[in-house]
Amino acid sequence: MSAAKRPRTVADLRARLARLRLSGPDAERAKRLLGLYLETAEAHGQDFDTVAREMKAGLPAVRIGGADLAAQDGAPAIREAACAPGCAFCCILAGDDGGVILEAEARRLHAALAPLSGAPDGREWSARACPSLDPETRMCRAYDARPMICRTYLSPDAEACRQVAEGVPAPGPGTLGAQRLYLTVQAAGRALLAGAVTVPTYALARIAAAAVEGRDLATALREARHKPRVLDDERGRLAGD
């Protein structure tokens, strides 16, 4: 995209949104909800830089995903979940990435964990556990700052989660739809800001590891930054592509 086409106003972002082609099952809903965010921002006189900073950080995506999750309260998948305090097979991660999180979530997670630097972490319980985990209680030490992927993940069967943690596929564990919606909103926001602002995603486990190992936020963000395709790959995976 040429510099001349860069968006410079909130109205430019709204015009881009109207033309945006986005694939995936949540695309139209994500566009509509992001459109409401932009409409509200414009009505309140928010300038482009403020709106772009919020979108880059993922704040609209987190709010929209959070609202969708709250609306699911009491849904069968939540009522029937086996999730309980100290049940933490889902916090044993498949690799050193741990899942896609957005900048605002990365900053919050780092801030919550940095004061715990040097204390025993989840990797003393299981080598591949999330560094946010308490190895004794198996509770998340950053519960209030845990990202959307952790808030949306559940299972009707903890044994299935144990199998998945051991690399054996098992039906049941997975994320609620709010996770896919929030990633789609962020993908839409990234497309609107193209040419003006770069919108990275980050690896949950790498942010957590950097924080508990005493590295500062700038270093953590640098170490955990994803390649651009990771967001689309994760959206495709959740859509079953």
Ligand code: SF4
């Ligand atoms: S997702 Fe699985 S491992 Fe995690 S709390 Fe729920 S039942 Fe336990």
Ligand code: SF4
């Ligand atoms: S941040 Fe907390 S809830 Fe999420 S994987 Fe790590 S320990 Fe588990």
